[in-house]
Amino acid sequence: MKRIMAVCGSGLGSSFMVEMNITDILNELGVSGDYEANHTSLADVTSGDADIFVTAKDxxxxxxxxxxxxxxxxxxxxxxxxxxxxxxxxx
Structure with missing residues (x-):
């Protein structure tokens, strides 16, 4: 299973919201069994934590x-x- 990680400054509100949206979209696309979404803070994330990372422009x-x-x-x-x-x- 591939991992998608939402990353924000604190690892709380906005990354959790994006994680929920990722999960919804994966379900809509019919690929939710192939991917799992999580969230974390920029300070805690490492390149090995996921296969795809999602963050804000800032x-x-x-x-x-x-x-x-x-x-x-x-x-x-x-x-x-x-x-x-x-x-x-x-x-």
């Missing part, structure tokens, strides 16, 4: 060491997240 530079990074212009835009996930997952 953390892009700080998270640039993470592989397969999805950078969101808006954490609230579920459509943006869906399109970028589909592209990264090649769906």
């Amino acid at each position: 953390l892009e530079d700080s998270a640039s060491h993470l592989p397969n990074l999805i950078v969101l212009d808006s954490l609230l835009d579920k459509n943006e997240l869906r399109e970028k996930l589909k592209e990264k997952l090649a769906l």
Whole structure:
């Protein structure tokens, strides 16, 4: 199972919200059995924690060491997240 990690500054509110949105989108796309979503803080994340990482535009530079990074212009835009996930997952 591949892992998708939502990353924010504190590892609490916004990353948890993005994790829930990722889970919803994986269910919508019918691939939830292939992926699991989690969340963490930028301070605690390492490149081995997941296969794909998702973060906000304001953390892009700080998270640039993470592989397969999805950078969101808006954490609230579920459509943006869906399109970028589909592209990264090649769906």
